[in-house]
Amino acid sequence: MSGMIDRLRKIWRPETAEGQEVPRTVKRRPEKKRTHNVFEAAAAYVSACAEDNQDQIDEASAWVSPEALSFGVNELACRAVIALARERDESPHTVARTLLGLPAA
Template identity: 80%
Template structure:
């Protein structure tokens, strides 16, 4: 029974690994590096670079990293502007004030 759990857990956690592809001698990419590169590339309309960054980690890890980056960016802007995070987030998305 525990073997099944270990096997399932290993399968799930493997998708979050950031190991380089076979034959790669560089260090693995951090999910936050991937998120930062991906978001920057998207902002600069660099499809090739965003595709490259998306391949560094699993889609789930990239999603988590992008979410964390968004949260930190909104908090930093809110502090800088002396506004609430909700106000900043809505302004960035072009939404009316709540």
């Protein structure tokens, strides 16, 4: 059993001729650029637009394709209108028109 452990040690911690351990170099994986999903991009983009923060708008726009961002913004708008309609006990149509400053239809 001891012989097997010694062999494993030599594999994992090779020694120099003088009997000292060879320092192991740690190979680091290349850092991955964090990827953002479409909903993170949409939330960041819309909130940056609401705050008129062009730097954050540009950053969020670069996270996903323009098509994906458009989809995410559309999904966020739908969910927001539905949430407000429930909160106000109004129809989503009425809430959407009110938010855009349009007269009641």
